[in-house]
Amino acid sequence: PPKEHHMVHVKAHFDYDPEEDLYIPCRELGISFVKGDILHVINQEDPNWWQAYRDEEEDQTLAGLIPSKSFQEQREVLKQTIVGDKNEDKKKSSNCSCVKKKKSKKTLFNPSNIDSEEIPTYEEVALYYPQPNRKRPVVLIGPPNTGRHELRRRLMESDVDRFAAAVPHTSRPRRDSEVNGKDYHFVPRHVFEADIMGSRFVEHGEYENNLYGTSIEAIRNVVSEGKICVLNLQPQSLRILKNSDLKPYVVFISPPYLELLRQNLAKNGHHATEDELKEIIERGREMENDYGHYFDYVIVNMDMDKAYDEMLQEINRLEEEPQWVPAMWLN
Numbered sequence: 001p002p003k004e005h006h007m008v009h010v011k012a013h014f015d016y017d018p019e020e021d022l023y024i025p026c027r028e029l030g031i032s033f034v035k036g037d038i039l040h041v042i043n044q045e046d047p048n049w050w051q052a053y054r055d056e057e058e059d060q061t062l063a064g065l066i067p068s069k070s071f072q073e074q075r076e077v078l079k080q081t082i083v084g085d086k087n088e089d090k091k092k093s094s095n096c097s098c099v100k101k102k103k104s105k106k107t108l109f110n111p112s113n114i115d116s117e118e119i120p121t122y123e124e125v126a127l128y129y130p131q132p133n134r135k136r137p138v139v140l141i142g143p144p145n146t147g148r149h150e151l152r153r154r155l156m157e158s159d160v161d162r163f164a165a166a167v168p169h170t171s172r173p174r175r176d177s178e179v180n181g182k183d184y185h186f187v188p189r190h191v192f193e194a195d196i197m198g199s200r201f202v203e204h205g206e207y208e209n210n211l212y213g214t215s216i217e218a219i220r221n222v223v224s225e226g227k228i229c230v231l232n233l234q235p236q237s238l239r240i241l242k243n244s245d246l247k248p249y250v251v252f253i254s255p256p257y258l259e260l261l262r263q264n265l266a267k268n269g270h271h272a273t274e275d276e277l278k279e280i281i282e283r284g285r286e287m288e289n290d291y292g293h294y295f296d297y298v299i300v301n302m303d304m305d306k307a308y309d310e311m312l313q314e315i316n317r318l319e320e321e322p323q324w325v326p327a328m329w330l331n
């Protein structure tokens with residue numbers, strides 16, 4: 001019988017092509033994958049090369065070699081240390097010889113302390129089954145002017161019994177028309193500051209000398225009402241959210257190519273300059289680069305209606321199908 005209990009599931013945080021790997025003992029045995037792929041690791045006995053197969057294959061006989069976590073970490077450290085070493089001969093024949101393996105050990109050994117949190121390799125994941133009374137908050141991330149505010153607004157308006165916002169906190173005084181706990185949670189500044197220090201906010205900012213922010217507790221309140229909390233956040237908020245018990249589902253809204261972005265913005269009366277457009281696209285690239293490992297799904301917003309439909313379909317799927325989530329969430 002298959003040793004199911006020994007199987008480790010990981011999400012890849014880097015692209016891998018064995019054809020371009022100088023160190024793999026045998027290229028024909030390697031399997032390729034891209035960032036975000038789920039891999040089932042069936043053998044971790046070799047310190048450098050694991051045996052795994054991609055989730056889509058569903059066929060263990062298609063298992064092949066992938067670099068082990070520690071091997072990939074060493075390689076990444078080396079890449080960051082030796083800048084500009086581009087003399088690697090990429091056109092070596094793909095003869096199945098183990099000579100290269102020796103070389104790899106020698107070259108890649110690095111005794112320095114590695115902070116593996118900082119090196120994107122693999123993340124252990126596990127299957128999470130949707131719970132009807134505990135809906136995952138949906139977090140929209142993306143550069144400005146890619147439509148995530150409109151996408152969020154449409155979602156909230158589509159079904160007020162299903163989607164809700166978290167009630168923000170503020171340190172400013174309550175206005176007569178406002179209700180505490182509905183418009184805002186009104187708290188004194190020193191309480192707000194203490195809560196920031198206590199990591200109870202996923203985001204906060206200052207506006208006209210008053211603090212504003214969204215707390216973990218406010219998101220949890222929406223979850224316990226049985227609703228899907230929809231949040232528009234800066235990527236800096238993802239770390240604290242991921243380390244909470246809220247199981248956020250992170251959707252990255254990416255700008256399309258420059259010409260289409262220009263047209264889409266113009267449709268809304270926003271005639272952006274060349275520099276503005278480039279800045280949006282560059283910011284999107286940076287976000288993917290720095291925070292891509294937090295993303296569960298990427299929507300390239302080429303057309304608002306299509307992007308909305310795609311997003312809604314994904315959210316519907318969340319309530320119907322099992323999902324791969326960080327294994328630490330299920331411990």
Ligand code: 5GP
Pocket residue numbers: 168169172203204205206207212213214
């Ligand atoms: P008001 O005091 O008029 O209700 O809100 C003033 C401004 O506070 C808003 O326009 C917005 O910029 C900011 N604000 C409101 N809620 C939040 C929040 O949850 N987080 C942050 N960072 N700012 C907020």
